[in-house]
Amino acid sequence: xxxxxxxxxxxxxxxxxxxxxxxxxxxxxxxxxxxxxxxxxxxxxxxxxxxxxxxxxxxxxxxxxxxxxxxxxxxxxxxxxxxxxxxxxxxxxxxxxxxxxxxxxxxxxxxxxxxxxxxxxxxxxxxxxxxxxxxxxxxxxxxxxxxxxxxxxxxxxxxxxxxxxxxxxxxxxxxxxxxxxxxxxxxxxxxxxxxxxxxxxxxxxxxxxxxx
Amino acid sequence: xxxxxxxxxxxxxxxxxxxxxxxxxxxxxxxxxxxxxxxxxxxxxxxxxxxxxxxxxxxxxxxxxxxxxxxxxxxxxxxxxxxxxxxxxxxxxxxxxxxxxxxxxxxxxxxxxxxxxxxxxxxxxxxxxxxxxxxxxxxxxxxxxxxxxxxxxxxxxxxxxxxxxxxxxxxxxxxxxxxxxxxxxxxxxxxxxxxxxxxxxxxxxxxxxxxx
DNA sequence: CAATCTATCGACACTGTGTTGACTATGTCA
DNA sequence: TGACATAGTCAACACAGTGTCGATAGATTG
Numbered sequence: 001x002x003x004x005x006x007x008x009x010x011x012x013x014x015x016x017x018x019x020x021x022x023x024x025x026x027x028x029x030x031x032x033x034x035x036x037x038x039x040x041x042x043x044x045x046x047x048x049x050x051x052x053x054x055x056x057x058x059x060x061x062x063x064x065x066x067x068x069x070x071x072x073x074x075x076x077x078x079x080x081x082x083x084x085x086x087x088x089x090x091x092x093x094x095x096x097x098x099x100x101x102x103x104x105x106x107x108x109x110x111x112x113x114x115x116x117x118x119x120x121x122x123x124x125x126x127x128x129x130x131x132x133x134x135x136x137x138x139x140x141x142x143x144x145x146x147x148x149x150x151x152x153x154x155x156x157x158x159x160x161x162x163x164x165x166x167x168x169x170x171x172x173x174x175x176x177x178x179x180x181x182x183x184x185x186x187x188x189x190x191x192x193x194x195x196x197x198x199x200x201x202x203x204x205x206x207x208x209x210x211x212x
Numbered sequence: 213x214x215x216x217x218x219x220x221x222x223x224x225x226x227x228x229x230x231x232x233x234x235x236x237x238x239x240x241x242x243x244x245x246x247x248x249x250x251x252x253x254x255x256x257x258x259x260x261x262x263x264x265x266x267x268x269x270x271x272x273x274x275x276x277x278x279x280x281x282x283x284x285x286x287x288x289x290x291x292x293x294x295x296x297x298x299x300x301x302x303x304x305x306x307x308x309x310x311x312x313x314x315x316x317x318x319x320x321x322x323x324x325x326x327x328x329x330x331x332x333x334x335x336x337x338x339x340x341x342x343x344x345x346x347x348x349x350x351x352x353x354x355x356x357x358x359x360x361x362x363x364x365x366x367x368x369x370x371x372x373x374x375x376x377x378x379x380x381x382x383x384x385x386x387x388x389x390x391x392x393x394x395x396x397x398x399x400x401x402x403x404x405x406x407x408x409x410x411x412x413x414x415x416x417x418x419x420x421x422x423x424x
Numbered sequence: 425c426a427a428t429c430t431a432t433c434g435a436c437a438c439t440g441t442g443t444t445g446a447c448t449a450t451g452t453c454a
Numbered sequence: 455t456g457a458c459a460t461a462g463t464c465a466a467c468a469c470a471g472t473g474t475c476g477a478t479a480g481a482t483t484g
Contacts, residue, residue, distance in 0.1 A: 037335055051464050122331040123249055132396040139397050163407045166397045171383030184344040185351055185378045195375045203414045263433050
């Protein structure tokens with residue numbers, strides 16, 4: 001994943017890195033209280049105990065702050081996901097379930113950040129690219145899973161695995177997003193994983209072998 | 213669908229309705245050249261040959277203009293969709309195909325509007341609601357189709373039909389959106405319909421009966 | 425022909441962004 | 455030690471955009 005820590009500041013010693021962390025923490029706190037649009041650079045600066053111009057010494061915009069936050073979460077999520085897949089061992093249905101669950105958990109734990117990112121994506125090329133890279137990561141994992149199941153003769157052939165994976169991952173992103181933000185129509189938070197998994201199952205295997 | 217023509221203005225006779233149409237037309241034209249964020253109320257006003265304060269006589273914000281545009285397109289799309297389903301007759305696979313195709317065509321024909329709406333949705337409750345109502349319309353149609361195929365014993369039972377429909381419709385929205393805006397990862401525009409249809413088929417029937 | 429209503433806009437108040445230039449610490453090395 | 459660079463800071467400025475108020479012109483109607 002890209003190194004965002006250098007986004008928009010000159011290299012520096014220590015006390016400035018602390019400031020940077022303070023800004024990020026302040027941003028997280030503020031996002032818990034209101035939407036990104038309603039947070040001004042001044043709010044961010046005040047929250048970190050500095051003036052607005054000083055903020056610009058550390059980040060080029062509030063957007064960059066959110067992207068730095070997202071970068072951090074994406075890396076953390078990658079590790080959690082890796083662990084989840086290791087824990088599942090060789091039980092294939094469990095692999096799929098844990099894969100999806102780890103995505104859902106990341107969404108859940110960083111609900112407000114996800115909301116802010118969703119606000120950014122349509123307006124910012126950089127946000128769009130970063131989000132795309134994260135989605136791409138899920139797609140690649142899924143492609144590996146599909147291909148391996150096809151080789152074993154368990155999964156249906158027909159749709160190119162990457163096309164299938166792209167579709168299913170976007171579906172999952174939207175379903176989770178709608179559930180967690182309350183965007184109608186949506187599925188209740190406690191059912192969304194089961195339904196998603198069922199559709200993954202049918203799309204890949206043609207049946208409900210991933211649980212039902 | 214809701215009557216948006218009264219959004220934010222006092223009732224009035226004729227010449228003002230023309231102005232309103234001029235503003236809408238101006239908005240459509242401007243959206244073809246740059247994103248909603250880069251269009252100011254002043255641009256909109258100038259485009260319709262009026263001053264900025266006069267704009268506010270007709271619409272409370274540029275957001276309201278986009279929503280009025282969307283409302284119009286949604287109604288038009290509903291009719292096209294209805295016709296498409298009539299044309300399909302009783303050929304069930306053709307019904308599904310034409311249903312999805314009419315959505316794709318609407319996206320295609322109003323690409324720039326869809327882009328503007330996507331920008332609005334995360335920031336505006338009203339936009340979120342209207343978009344939700346449009347999606348809901350597709351979901352309801354799909355539920356009818358799924359239930360009727362289940363009654364005939366052709367479609368797989370198991371997942372509640374509304375849950376299935378919500379998931380598939382959101383998937384389709386995201387796939388089309390990614391394709392038409394170039395958001396990566398995506399499927400090429402000329403393949404996205406076939407792949408979507410294949411997944412609908414597997415999710416509803418467990419096989420590729422909708423084409424392969 | 426006065427009263428009323430639609431339509432219009434100049435001018436204002438406000439909020440937020442991003443930049444400039446000056447100032448202060450702090451550490452470096454000649 | 456003292457000149458020098460450099461990190462860090464912010465008051466003040468210049469903008470761009472939003473939304474509102476009050477005055478006014480033209481049409482309509484009783």
